[in-house]
Amino acid sequence: MAAAARCVAGVHAGRSLADLLPAVPAPLRPGTQALVFDTLRRAGTARALVGALAERKPPPPVAALLEVALALLLQGTAYAAHTVVDQAVQALPRLRAPALRGFVNACLRRFLREHDALLARAQATPEGRWNHPDWWVQRLQQDYPDQWAAVLAADDRPAPMVLRVNRRQTSREAYRARLAALGWAADPIGADGLVLADPVPVERLPGWGEGAVSVQDGAAQLAAPLLLGDGLPAGARVLDACAAPGGKTAHLLECADLDLWALDADGARAERIRDTLRRLRLPAAGQVRVLTADAGTPADWWDGRPFDAILLDAPCSASGIVRRHPDVRWLRRPGDIDRLAAEQRRLLAALWPLLAPGGRLLYATCSVFRAEGADVVTDFLARHPQARALPAPGHLLPGGLAADATDTTAGFVSAHAMGDNARRGMDGFFYALLAKG
Ligand SMILES: C[S@@+](CC[C@H](N)C(=O)[O-])C[C@H]1O[C@@H](n2cnc3c(N)ncnc32)[C@H](O)[C@@H]1O
Known part of the structure; x- marks a missing residue:
């Protein structure tokens, strides 16, 4: 105690x-x-x-x-x-x-x-x-008049442990069978995920050391399939602009052979991208460049050749992942949200010119606040007529709650195509997919 x-x-x-x-x-x-x-x-x-x-x-x-x-x-x-x-x-x-x-x-x-x-x-x-600060409750009440109480209650329930099977090494079904042989039940989620019935220490997961599997929430596992869509040509140039510790970078490289740039402003965290890729034995093909740089100042690091796809997993309040990080709600201050939203807008505006015509940019945050999701993208679309919104989940709420339909009025396309089963292992997240031209 x-x-x-x-x-x-x-x-x-x-x-x-x-x-x-x-x-x-x-x-x-x-x-x-x-x-x-x-x-x-x-x-x-x-x-x-x-x-x-x-x-x-x-x-x-x-x-x-x-x-x-x-x-x-x-x-x-x-x-x-x-x-x-x-x-x-x-x-x-x-x-x-x-x-x-x-x-x-x-x-x-x-x-x-x-x-x-x-x-x-x-x-x-x-x-x-x-059990959340007053300002947080008020913000959720404004953002989700019908669901705020359910979101707050979901925040206080422990989240399940979710795995992502490395499809370069094995299939999800084969890995699920390995778990079953140990007596561990797991249900599929998304394209590569398994929700464990009971959490286990990672070192005890079969093939962990060899990179057969990673731990990644179900909502985070949506990024790679959304960005890759029906597939990019081998060797496509992809930028993962806020990449550390490399969870989504690795998933992208498990799914496709890419010329991938993984950037992070924090040098120590950028090192963790290298560790992640080493354990997962990636890239299996294609190549990856890990850079320590501010994604918002491309003049310092960009070689001038456009990217076919960009993932902007922007720094955010982490208000969607408080199930897993119960300290977050007590650490944030009300002014943080506007400050973070300004940074998210800066990064999105700075990276858009780096996208090739016909390319796609996935904007993501692990926040439930509209100020860091729908509002950022709605304003961006209003200022960038060549940007077009493609179907994407919009705001996802923690623990399988469906976000309401108001996303569709926010100026970008929201597609809650997932059933309850698929959402149950998911944290709060926001995804908007933007096409150029
Ligand atoms: C949400 S985390 C990224 C998680 C990562 N995409 C993953 O799936 O493992 C946001 C990251 O953005 C980085 N970051 C913050 N500001 C940045 C900036 N201006 N340029 C590049 N990276 C930045 C942070 O250091 C942090 O690692």
């Missing part, structure tokens, strides 16, 4: 779990992660409860410890209440706060005594009720 409390306090201080969890000793890490994820999914209610229970604000690690304990108690009878209280009190010396035993004990016991009244008070605000 102490390790979990330190992570939760770290997130509230603005640090991401990607930084915090690796610092937890390896044997404690899986259990700590589970506890932290549970807490962050209930942190709106838990924080409001801490506010109601503590007359004076305790030091941040102790407030976080209370949140962890309250998040467990909020799960009803799943955990024995006296054990939770006991463990929380015992964690205090490791947080260098042994003197606060009486305080923590009293807070938690009062919660157990006055459960209903305290909970009603804590859930009186949108943040306390929905």
Whole structure:
């Protein structure tokens, strides 16, 4: 509990779990992660409860410890209440706060005594009720008047583990049979995906080290087939403009022989593209150039020869993938969305001239906010008469919720051709496919 409390306090201080969890000793890490994820999914209610229970604000690690304990108690009878209280009190010396035993004990016991009244008070605000910041709830209410509550609820359900089978090495059915031989059930999703019934550590996946398979959400697996469409000629020039860590780059290279440029502004992350391709033994044919560069300033890196296809998987709020990253909602600030949308517009405008006539550009974000999806593309289409929208999913909502029909009025073509089965393993995402000329 102490390790979990330190992570939760770290997130509230603005640090991401990607930084915090690796610092937890390896044997404690899986259990700590589970506890932290549970807490962050209930942190709106838990924080409001801490506010109601503590007359004076305790030091941040102790407030976080209370949140962890309250998040467990909020799960009803799943955990024995006296054990939770006991463990929380015992964690205090490791947080260098042994003197606060009486305080923590009293807070938690009062919660157990006055459960209903305290909970009603804590859930009186949108943040306390929905476990997302107030501004986030308001934005979703505006964007999805009919579905916002379902999106918020879906955000708090753990996402399934989804695999992408490397079709250069094996078929999906053959790989599914290998999993079945181990007693692991998996259902197909998309062209190459398998949704595992139960998650497993990646190292235990058959053929992982040899690159037979990757972990990639079902919505992310739509990018390569959308961009490639009916197929590009062998050796077609393709730009993956924001490519690290290379999930979609690799899928493109598993599907086609391309002359592919994979760009990322962050050098350390660009290195991860190389690692991804090495493990998957790609490219099997064609070639790939990995560059560290700002996609928004092509004059610095482009050789002047147009690309047949461009993938712009733009930096975004990641508001669509909070099922997998429950810290994201607490790390974002309201101003981030406009700042990110401005960057997305800059990148789209800068890359469009690099596309050959007749070529296609896929604009993607793992965000559910319209400001980072439909709004960006609608404005772009209004300013670029030679850009034409082709059928694409538009806004996808997490966990198989269907986005409503309003996308079709947004100026680009939205095709929710996927059935419920195909969507169930998917995060929130946005895809628009633009053709030139
Ligand atoms: C959504 S992630 C890409 C995920 C990747 N396409 C995949 O499927 O694995 C966005 C990436 O954009 C990169 N990025 C941000 N600003 C950029 C810019 N101006 N030019 C190029 N890359 C940028 C970030 O470093 C980050 O790796």
